[in-house]
Amino acid sequence: MRVILRRTESLGGLPVATDEELELERVKVGRGTDQNVQLADMRVTLAHAEIRAQGNGWHIECRSENPVWINGRQMLEGPLDIGDALNFGRFRVHVRPPPPGADLLLEIEEHLSARQVEAARKARMRVTLAEGGLRKRFWAWSATIAVLLGLLVVPAAVRYGAGGEAGASLDGVWQTGPSSDSHSGFIQDCDSCHKAPFVAVRNDACLACHKRQAHHSDRPEILAIGDMIDGRCGSCHLEHTGRNALIARRTELCTDCHADPGDRFPAAELAPVSSFDDDHPGFTLSLPAWANGAAKPHEVAQGTPQESGPVREVSNLKHPHDVHMVRAGVASPDGPRVLECADCHRPMGATFAPIRMEEHCQSCHQLDFDPDVPGRRLPHRAPAEVAAIILDHYAHMALVGGVAEPEAPEAVRLLRRPGQTLRAEEREVAMSWAQTRATQTMEDVFSRRVCVVCHEVKRTDDPLKPWDVEKVALTASFLTGARFDHTAHRTEECSRCHTADKSKESADVLVPPLATCRECHGDPGTSGRMATACVDCHGFHIARKMVYGAPAEAP
Amino acid sequence: MHESFLRHARWRYLKAAAALSVAASALYLWHDPLDGPNGGTWLGYTLGTIAALLIVWLAWLGVRKRQYASNLGSVRGWVSAHVYLGLALLVIATLHTGFQFGLNLHTLAYVLMVLVIASGVWGIAVYTRYPRMITDHRSQATRENWLEEVLELNERAIQLADRISPDVHRFVLRSAERLKIGGSWREQLFYARGTNAATELSALTEILRKKLTASDAERAAVTDSEQVILLTDEKIMLSERDPAIERLKQLLELLTRRNDIAARINQDVQMHGRLQVWLYLHVPLTAALLAALTAHIIAVFLYR
Numbered sequence: 011m012r013v014i015l016r017r018t019e020s021l022g023g024l025p026v027a028t029d030e031e032l033e034l035e036r037v038k039v040g041r042g043t044d045q046n047v048q049l050a051d052m053r054v055t056l057a058h059a060e061i062r063a064q065g066n067g068w069h070i071e072c073r074s075e076n077p078v079w080i081n082g083r084q085m086l087e088g089p090l091d092i093g094d095a096l097n098f099g100r101f102r103v104h105v106r107p108p109p110p111g112a113d114l115l116l117e118i119e120e121h122l123s124a125r126q127v128e129a130a131r132k133a134r135m136r137v138t139l140a141e142g143g144l145r146k147r148f149w150a151w152s153a154t155i156a157v158l159l160g161l162l163v164v165p166a167a168v169r170y171g172a173g174g175e176a177g178a179s180l181d182g183v184w185q186t187g188p189s190s191d192s193h194s195g196f197i198q199d200c201d202s203c204h205k206a207p208f209v210a211v212r213n214d215a216c217l218a219c220h221k222r223q224a225h226h227s228d229r230p231e232i233l234a235i236g237d238m239i240d241g242r243c244g245s246c247h248l249e250h251t252g253r254n255a256l257i258a259r260r261t262e263l264c265t266d267c268h269a270d271p272g273d274r275f276p277a278a279e280l281a282p283v284s285s286f287d288d289d290h291p292g293f294t295l296s297l298p299a300w301a302n303g304a305a306k307p308h309e310v311a312q313g314t315p316q317e318s319g320p321v322r323e324v325s326n327l328k329h330p331h332d333v334h335m336v337r338a339g340v341a342s343p344d345g346p347r348v349l350e351c352a353d354c355h356r357p358m359g360a361t362f363a364p365i366r367m368e369e370h371c372q373s374c375h376q377l378d379f380d381p382d383v384p385g386r387r388l389p390h391r392a393p394a395e396v397a398a399i400i401l402d403h404y405a406h407m408a409l410v411g412g413v414a415e416p417e418a419p420e421a422v423r424l425l426r427r428p429g430q431t432l433r434a435e436e437r438e439v440a441m442s443w444a445q446t447r448a449t450q451t452m453e454d455v456f457s458r459r460v461c462v463v464c465h466e467v468k469r470t471d472d473p474l475k476p477w478d479v480e481k482v483a484l485t486a487s488f489l490t491g492a493r494f495d496h497t498a499h500r501t502e503e504c505s506r507c508h509t510a511d512k513s514k515e516s517a518d519v520l521v522p523p524l525a526t527c528r529e530c531h532g533d534p535g536t537s538g539r540m541a542t543a544c545v546d547c548h549g550f551h552i553a554r555k556m557v558y559g560a561p562a563e564a565p
Numbered sequence: 566m567h568e569s570f571l572r573h574a575r576w577r578y579l580k581a582a583a584a585l586s587v588a589a590s591a592l593y594l595w596h597d598p599l600d601g602p603n604g605g606t607w608l609g610y611t612l613g614t615i616a617a618l619l620i621v622w623l624a625w626l627g628v629r630k631r632q633y634a635s636n637l638g639s640v641r642g643w644v645s646a647h648v649y650l651g652l653a654l655l656v657i658a659t660l661h662t663g664f665q666f667g668l669n670l671h672t673l674a675y676v677l678m679v680l681v682i683a684s685g686v687w688g689i690a691v692y693t694r695y696p697r698m699i700t701d702h703r704s705q706a707t708r709e710n711w712l713e714e715v716l717e718l719n720e721r722a723i724q725l726a727d728r729i730s731p732d733v734h735r736f737v738l739r740s741a742e743r744l745k746i747g748g749s750w751r752e753q754l755f756y757a758r759g760t761n762a763a764t765e766l767s768a769l770t771e772i773l774r775k776k777l778t779a780s781d782a783e784r785a786a787v788t789d790s791e792q793v794i795l796l797t798d799e800k801i802m803l804s805e806r807d808p809a810i811e812r813l814k815q816l817l818e819l820l821t822r823r824n825d826i827a828a829r830i831n832q833d834v835q836m837h838g839r840l841q842v843w844l845y846l847h848v849p850l851t852a853a854l855l856a857a858l859t860a861h862i863i864a865v866f867l868y869r
Contacts, residue, residue, distance in 0.1 A: 041727075052723040053738055055731055076735045128716055135712070135746045137834045139841055142750030146848045153853035161670045162860035166867075183670045184864040186604070200868060210869040248600040251665075260599050 011063050011113035018119050036062040051099030100127045190256040216243040217559045225556035231277050259543035287533045292524050296490045297323050298483035305483035322517040326480040328464050331510040342374045351504040360495040394475035401448040408440035488521045492547040573645035582653035593660045602663030612661040619654045624851050655682050674857035681854050684847040695840040711830050718823040725816045746830050753838040
C-alpha cells in the first residue's frame with residue numbers, strides 16, 4: 011500500500027509539514043532506526059507496533075507487551091480508522107483521510123516537549139490532601155446548608171408556613187430544656203404558649219387553660235400597681251427548666267415587695283418580711299371572738315409571753331390537756347387508759363378530723379342519767395331535749411307506780427294492776443313528785459356531775475329548758491396566712507412542737523412559736539436546716555374574689 | 566531563635582484568655598439566678614454574646630491569614646490569640662450553657678463548638694511536632710529536588726534498560742509508569758511506603774536472575790535484590806568487566822535509589838498530610854458551627 015508519512019513541527023510558531031511517500035506492506039512504528047515511523051522517545055520501544063491494511067481499514071498490532079494508547083484507550087492491537095489518534099510517548103500519530111492515489115496518511119506530531127512531559131508527570135502526582143480528594147469547601151458548605159435547613163429553615167417553614175396546619179411540628183429541636191410534667195401533654199405544640207415570634211409568652215396564653223386564676227389580692231388599689239399589672243406568669247413559673255421546676259421557689263420573688271411593703275403598697279399595712287430567719291413576724295392566729303353567744307373568727311398576733319402574755323383561746327370547752335395526758339392513764343369505765351394525741355386528733359389530709367363528743371369523748375365521759383338507774387344514758391343533745399327526756403322519765407315512773415323510795419308519796423309507791431288508772435288527786439301528787447325528782451336530777455346532771463365537766467352551764471328562767479350550755483367553738487386551723495401540713499410532719503413526735511402534757515388550762519393555745527419552726531427550717535442557703543422558701547408555707551394566688559384576666563373591680 | 570505562636574509576645578494571649586476565663590468563672594459562681602444558671606439570665610446573655618463574638622472573630626482567622634497585605638497585627642500574633650481565646654471560648658460557652666444539655670439544636674451548636682476546639686487542639690499538637698520532623702526528614706533538600714531526581718532517575722533507567730534488552734526496557738517503562746508517589750488522601754495519610762517498589766524490584770530481580778544464572782541450582786540460591794547485586798558483582802569480577810552485566814548492576818542501583826527517594830517523598834507527603842488533616846475537620850466543623858450558632862440565636866429569641 012501507498013503510505014504518506016506527514017511530519018509536522020513548529021518552526022518559529024508556524025506549523026510546517028514535510029511529507030514522505032513510501033510503498034510498504036506494513037508501517038513499522040518504533041524508536042529503532044529501522045522503523046518507518048521513527049519516534050525518538052525512550053518510552054517507545056525499538057519496534058513498538060505495526061500497521062497494516064485490513065479490509066477497508068487498517069489494523070494495528072503491538073510488537074511487544076508495551077501497549078499503545080488509541081483515542082485515550084490502552085490496547086495491544088485493534089482496528090484503526092480515519093480520525094483515530096495514537097499516542098506514543100510524547101508523539102501523537104493521527105490517521106488522516108488519504109489523498110487520491112494514497113492508501114494511508116499518517117500525520118506525526120511531537121505534541122509535547124520533553125519538559126512538558128515532565129511537567130505533566132509531576133502534575134499527575136497527588137501529593138496534597140486536596141489533590142488526594144479531601145474537600146474543605148464541599149464539606150463546609152454541605153454542613154452549613156444541612157444545619158441551616160434541618161434545624162432552622164424547615165422547622166420554621168413547617169411552623170409558620172402552610173404546612174403548620176397539618177399538625178406536623180419540627181420545632182421541638184428548639185426546646186431549650188426538659189419540660190415540666192404538668193405541661194408535658196401539650197409541650198410539643200410550641201404555639202400553644204408561644205403565640206407570636208420574638209415575643210415572650212404572655213399571660214393570656216396561660217389563662218387560656220388556667221381560667222379564673224385567683225389574683226394575689228382582693229384590693230383593687232394594690233392590683234392597680236404597675237408590678238401587679240405587668241407581672242408575667244413567666245416571672246415566677248418557669249418552663250423548660252426541669253420536670254418539677256414550674257414554680258420558682260426563690261425568696262427574692264416575694265421579698266422584692268414584702269421586705270418593705272410600705273414603699274410600694276402603703277395601703278396593705280403589712281409587716282415587712284425580708285428573711286424567714288431574721289425578719290419574719292410571728293404567727294397571726296385565728297381565734298373565736300364571742301358576741302351574743304356566737305363566735306366569729308378573729309385574728310390575734312401571737313406575740314411573745316414577755317411582751318403581752320400568752321394568747322388565750324375562749325372555746326367554751328373545758329379541756330385541760332395535762333389531765334388527759336397523764337402517764338399513768340385516765341380513769342375510764344374499763345380501768346386506767348393511756349391516751350395518745352391521735353385518740354382525739356385523728357389525721358385527715360393536711361389537718362385533722364373534726365372532734366366529736368360521741369367519737370372522741372363519750373367512751374370515758376358517759377352521760378349518766380341517775381346513779382340509781384346505771385344502764386340509762388342521756389343523749390348528747392340540746393339542753394331542752396335533755397330536760398324533756400329527764401322529765402318524761404320521772405313522769406313515766408310516777409304513773410306506772412311501784413317506786414321503791416321511802417320518801418315518795420303513796421300513790422307513787424303503790425304498784426298498780428294493768429289497766430288501773432289513778433284518781434285525779436293521786437295523779438296530781440304523782441306528777442308533783444315527778445317534777446321535783448326531774449328538777450333535782452337536772453340540777454345534778456347539768457351543774458354537778460355530767461355536762462358541767464366539759465361545758466359552761468347556766469340556769470335559765472325557761473321552764474322547758476331550765477339549764478343552758480354555752481356554745482362551743484373549736485378552731486380547725488389556727489393559722490391565717492400560711493398553710494401547715496401535718497402530714498408532711500408526721501415523722502415528728504407531736505410533743506416536738508406542742509407542749510400538751512404541760513398545758514393546765516383549756517385556754518392555752520398550743521400552736522408553737524415561729525422559733526420552733528426555725529429549729530428545722532431556715533432561709534435557702536443556710537446550712538444545717540431545711541432550705542425553706544416563702545411558697546412552702548404561703549400561697550401567692552390568695553385572692554378570694556379577684557381573678558386574672560377579669561377587669562379590676564371592687565370586691 | 567524562632568518564637569512559637571504559643572509563646573508569642575511573652576504569652577500575652579495566654580494571660581488574656583486565662584483572665585477572661587477566670588473572670589467568667591468567678592461571675593458564674595457568684596451569680597445565683599432565679600431559675601438556676603442558664604443561657605437566659607443576664608450573665609447567660611453576657612457570656613453568650615462574648616462567646617458568639619469570639620466564635621465569629623476566631624473564624625475570621627480564615628480570612629485574615631489570606632490577607633497578606635493586612636497591617637492589622639502579624640499572622641503569628643493572630644494565631645496565638647486564636648489558640649488561646651479559642652481555648653477560653655470553651656470555658657465561656659460552657660458557662661453560658663449553665664450545664665444544661667439536651668437533644669436539641671442548642672446542644673448541637675455546643676457539641677460542634679467542642680469538636681471545633683478539639684480539632685484545633687489536635688492542630689496545636691501536630692504543629693508542635695511535625696514541622697521539626699519534616700525539616701529533619703528533608704535534610705536540606707526540597708520535595709521539588711526529589712521529584713526531579715526521581716524523574717531523572719526514571720529517564721536514565723529507561724535509557725539504560727533500553728541498552729540491556731527489550732523485556733527489561735518494557736519492565737522499567739512500566740515500573741516508571743506505576744511508580745507511586747502520593748495518591749488518595751487515605752494513601753497519603755496511612756500508606757507512607759506508598760510506592761509498590763518492593764514488588765517491582767523483586768520482579769526485576771526475577772528477570773535479572775534468569776539472565777544471570779546459568780543453572781537451576783544457581784538460580785535457586787538467588788532470591789532477593791541484594792543477592793542479585795552480589796551476583797552481578799561476582800559476574801563482573803569473573804567476566805572482567807563485562808559491560809552488559811555492569812549495566813545490569815547500574816540499573817538495579819538506579820532503581821533502588823529511585824525507590825528510596827520515592828519513599829522519602831511519600832513520607833514527606835504523609836507528614837504534610839498529618840500536619841494539615843485536622844484542618845479538614847476544623848474548617849467544615851467551623852462552618853457548621855456558624856450555621857448552628859445562627860440557628861441557635863434565632864431560635865432562642867423566636868420562642869422567648
